[in-house]
Amino acid sequence: MAYQTGLSVRQAARTQSLTSPTAGLAPSHLQANLIVLPSRYASDFRLLCARNPVPCPLIAESSNPGSFSELTSHLISSKTGNRVPVAEDIDLRRDAPAYRVYQDGKLVSTEQPKDILNEWTDDHVGFLIGCSFSFEDALSRAGLTPRHMLQGRNVPMYRTTLPLLPAGVFTGATYVVSMRPYRVSEIERVREVTRPFVQTHGEPIAWGWDGAKMLGIKDITKPDWGEKSLALDGKSDFTEEDEEYVPVFFGCGVTPQNAVLMTALQGRVMGHAPGYMIVLDVRDADVFGVA
Amino acid sequence: MAYQTGLSVRQAARTQSLTSPTAGLAPSHLQANLIVLPSRYASDFRLLCARNPVPCPLIAESSNPGSFSELTSHLISSKTGNRVPVAEDIDLRRDAPAYRVYQDGKLVSTEQPKDILNEWTDDHVGFLIGCSFSFEDALSRAGLTPRHMLQGRNVPMYRTTLPLLPAGVFTGATYVVSMRPYRVSEIERVREVTRPFVQTHGEPIAWGWDGAKMLGIKDITKPDWGEKSLALDGKSDFTEEDEEYVPVFFGCGVTPQNAVLMTALQGRVMGHAPGYMIVLDVRDADVFGVA
Known part of the structure; x- marks a missing residue:
């Protein structure tokens, strides 16, 4: 079966051959929610995650404003205690099968674009938030x-x-x-x-x-x-x-997108379409104490 | 005025010459809530803190079950990025001005003992939780x-x-x-x-x-x-x-004691009396980005 690795899912999303939700794809690989914010909100958003780590577990972010491929990981290896890179060859603008775009706290269109190449600017900061799809393989095995x-x-x-x-x-x-x-x-x-x-x-x-x-x-x-x-x-x-x-x-990692709506956050904001995640290279056993 | 340092407050509590709430004492020094649990609950309690870091910010814990003076700090220096020891010369059993004792999720007595020397066992693990008294000096200065x-x-x-x-x-x-x-x-x-x-x-x-x-x-x-x-x-x-x-x-760091009551936690549990904190050596500017 196809899609046994995070990279294969990302490449399929990137080339728009995958356009469905990602539950069950690349079993045991971590899946991630995406939220992309103007840089002026980045520090408040990190604090939001730190204060609400269960709905908003921050696992990686753009290394600099504008970075869509270079990410700083916040995942720690369960074996070495060192940071674990979330993925090689990743593009936050194209690697989810579908996206949502917001302007001043409102959804721009109910149509879900397949990429955000035209929306992304040098001032945007992307954040990857953990997704519960990541433990569904463990649930299935149990x-x-x-x-x-x-x-x-x-x-x-x-x-x-x-x-x-x-x-x-x-x-x-x-x-x-x-x-x-x-x-x-x-x-x-x-x-x-x-x-x-x-x-x-x-x-x-x-x-x-x-x-x-x-x-x-x-x-x-x-x-x-x-x-x-x-x-x-x-x-x-x-x-x-x-x-x-x-x-x-x-x-649920849709919480940040809902917060953008509920706070009527000004400016251009992007996120993945709920259920259409970015699948990573990291596997659950790399970062959690699981079999 | 007396009580300009955490150590002076702890020593006064230890010798039972201080028996009042600690708000305003040793300005700019961190103050801490205490909860002492049987060791079988320690990992669940750490997880409770990790999932609820705003009411339950874990700042230090017994280095081993039974340790009341040797503590492992979870505070990180805002300057060096290294761990900051919370206090030298500390005794979790005596350094709060007043305590509370619980058995099987019920308060043993409304009387607040001045130490828990007779309650503490080799199986007990003490946890220090941050206290909002710690930012009152900053509020006053503002x-x-x-x-x-x-x-x-x-x-x-x-x-x-x-x-x-x-x-x-x-x-x-x-x-x-x-x-x-x-x-x-x-x-x-x-x-x-x-x-x-x-x-x-x-x-x-x-x-x-x-x-x-x-x-x-x-x-x-x-x-x-x-x-x-x-x-x-x-x-x-x-x-x-x-x-x-x-x-x-x-x-508020009384949340863990309330959780002990609400979950009817079995066994002997101790905590500080609300408002009667353990004052630490660490100062706010050591660990937070504040003036």
């Missing part, structure tokens, strides 16, 4: 394959009312979460498997119908991004199993 | 002296409904916040002054009466710890000024 992978759908993502801790210009924003349904009996095991993945959102932040209520999610069948994977009665519309599922929520 | 210092009171602290992100055994807990009243026109300046203090809670997490509501704080005149410093109508009961104040909320 017999806990996420529903949306079995369904062949994009993961469902939701806006919440959980406040993001403010940092500089970033005030008044809230968490975005991804959701994977599990049986109640599976939740502790899901927590254990995902716990080591500290820079790709780690263990769930809430679970169960109480968790949905606490996050202010009113209708689980209507995600704000991606596709639904659970009905209101806890039944999957995918199988005829009688088992009941409950929602399990993880931090 | 003409923003906190009300509770002018009043000569302990800072008011509140339980909130804002969920702490779960980590291992620590589930279902919420933030504790400290509160300092300011005029609306002063809030941006307060945010700027406190922003660099990333390991002592940093800039506020919420402000204004809307902020109080968002945190689930129903009566600002009834703090859960410390003493009130603001009336419901925004008037101070300290001055005759006509100015109106609003509450400004910061992360």
Whole structure:
């Protein structure tokens, strides 16, 4: 099967032969969210990440304003304690299968461009944020394959009312979460498997119908991004199993894009299209204490 | 005036000649919250801090289980990039002016012992968590002296409904916040002054009466710890000024003790008494980019 490495996914996105969500591609390779900001917001954004590391785990950034290929990694090797480069041969402007473009805190078009070559300027700083797709291979190996992978759908993502801790210009924003349904009996095991993945959102932040209520999610069948994977009665519309599922929520790296919208951030901002990630060369075992 | 250094405060607490809250003592020196846990909870607690660094900024911990004087610092020098030892000649069992003791998630006594010599075992691990008293000197120098210092009171602290992100055994807990009243026109300046203090809670997490509501704080005149410093109508009961104040909320290092209560953590746990901190040798300018 194609797409066993991060580079193969990036090259396919770059040449626009890959135009679908990236869940399940290049198993065990880290996947990343992208946000590209005018340089004047860079220090406030780093602080936003430092104060909210679960939804916004910063794994790399442009080495200088304008750098789209030279990145400074914040990932530390679990073996050597040294920084691990996230990828060779990477281009932040072309390596996600789809992008979103914002002007003054508003989405410019619902059409998702396949690159941002014409948007990128010498003043833009790109940030890569960890993605929960990175632990889906570990979940699958533990017999806990996420529903949306079995369904062949994009993961469902939701806006919440959980406040993001403010940092500089970033005030008044809230968490975005991804959701994977599990049986109640599976939740502790899901927590254990995902716990080591500290820079790709780690263990769930809430679970169960109480968790949905606490996050202010009113209708689980209507995600704000991606596709639904659970009905209101806890039944999957995918199988005829009688088992009941409950929602399990993880931090989501779409949070920065949502913060750009909620703070009406001025200027030109770009991000990946939710679910259409940049896949890296780093593998989970390189940076997390996982088998 | 006495107590110009961290060591002088620690020695006074150790000899039990100091028995009052520590706000305003040894200006510009970092002050720390203490939580002491059975060693089996240590890794989950480190993860709790990593996932919630604003209420739980971990600044040092016992070098080994049972160590009350040998500490491993997590503070990094703003000048050299190296670790900064938090204190020479420190004893976690005696250097706070007052302590609290918990058994199986319940406070053992409302009486606050002056040391925990008889409680400490070879299996206990002590953690020092940053304290917002550390930036009060910077606020004062900026003409923003906190009300509770002018009043000569302990800072008011509140339980909130804002969920702490779960980590291992620590589930279902919420933030504790400290509160300092300011005029609306002063809030941006307060945010700027406190922003660099990333390991002592940093800039506020919420402000204004809307902020109080968002945190689930129903009566600002009834703090859960410390003493009130603001009336419901925004008037101070300290001055005759006509100015109106609003509450400004910061992360608070009492959060771990509250988490011990809310998760009904089994075993013997100790902490400092809220407001009665361990004062360190490190000064704010050693670790933060402040004047």
